[in-house]
Amino acid sequence: MPGSEAFRALRLLSRTSGGLLSGSEAVTGYSLLTPYSQQRRCLTRSMATEAQANALSTPDLSKTSPFAPWDAPVQVMTYNFPSMEPTRLVEYSQKQLQMPIRKDILHRAVIYEGDMTRQGTASTKWRGDVHGSHRKLMAQKGSGRARVGHKQSPIRVGGGVAHGPHPRDFSTGLPAKLYDQAWRIALSYRFARGELIVIDNNIAIPSKSTPFLMERILKEHGWNTKKGRSTLITADFDEELFDTMDKLKRFATLRDSSEVDVKNLLETERLIIEKRGAGPVLPVALAGFEE
Structure with a gap:
């Protein structure tokens, strides 16, 4: 038909670089036969690209803060035992308290510790x-x-x-760097859930006190069995305090900082750590806070 042949000729001319429609249509990237929606995309494509380039540009935060965003210290409030009154803020590294949670690494660390504790002395003839x-x-x-x-x-x-x-x-192997990472992941998990409590002074009770006093302290702060057991970590071995806590195992467990492993950081509902004894567990990021 004559009409179809005319449209075919116009389409052929629009595709050629030297055709009759090689003027403004060729510059803008569309022809007279291009739908209107595609024409709008051709016209706005360059502006959208510039807008995306501007949106991806980020401000330089190093000029406004002495630390880079990935090196900024984490502030942790310390408390006074047994009143639990806030005392001061202590700064720790992000590599200690803001590690991404990796359940696979925690699982490998717990299995590694469990294999190390197996005696393997069973023997038959x-x-x-x-x-x-x-x-x-x-x-x-x-x-x-x-x-x-x-x-x-x-x-x-x-x-x-x-x-x-x-x-x-029965012992199995685990790279030292991976085990150290499991430590920091466990601490980061506790810190993210608000279950990490740092004590500025010592966890201690008066001499010759009965277990009822420590039980009253645990109940007063909600560290009893209703809200889960707690793990108390001290710097020094106090035999009297350990004997007292041994009678309150249903409320909490007391451990020396040198005997804590990854499993101990995860098995109870909260961690109560002495700042002075947090060296093996939670190293201080800034040396100025060391006592």
């Missing part, structure tokens, strides 16, 4: 370990009874144990 002669108890034929071998056989009373346990080492 195999058939080669049982004392006695290895001669055949009776003839193979002629007795009318079942065939038997020597008395060390596992099917006889007093014989050896088939495939029984022998002393072995």
Whole structure:
């Protein structure tokens, strides 16, 4: 038809660089036959690109803060025991309290600690370990009874144990850097949930006090069984305090800072750490805060 041939000719001219429609249409990137929606996209494409480039530009925060955003210290409030009154703010590194939570690393660390605590002393006597002669108890034929071998056989009373346990080492390996990362992840998990309490002074009670006093302190601050057990970490070994807390295991457990592992940081509802004893557990970022 004449109409279809005319449209075909216009389309052919619009595609050629030297055609009749190679003026403003070629510059803008569309022809007279291009739909209006595509024409608007062609006209606004350059402006949108410039807007995105401006949006991606970020201000230089290093000029307004002495620390880079990834190096800014984390402020932690310390408290006075047993009144739990706020005393001062202490700054710690983000690498200690703001690590991303990695459950796989925590799992590997807990399994590693569990394997290290296994004794592996279970031992049984195999058939080669049982004392006695290895001669055949009776003839193979002629007795009318079942065939038997020597008395060390596992099917006889007093014989050896088939495939029984022998002393072995259950410990597994874990890179030191990965285990250190698990420590910091566990502390970051507690800090993010508001379950990390730093004590500015010592966790102590008056001498010759009864366990009722410590129980009253735990209940007063909500550290009892209704809100979960607590883990108290001290710097020094106080035998009297440890004996008192040993009678209050249903409320909390007391540990020395040198005996704390990743599992201890995760097994209770909150951590109560002495700042003076937080060196092995929570190193201070700035040396000026060290006592």
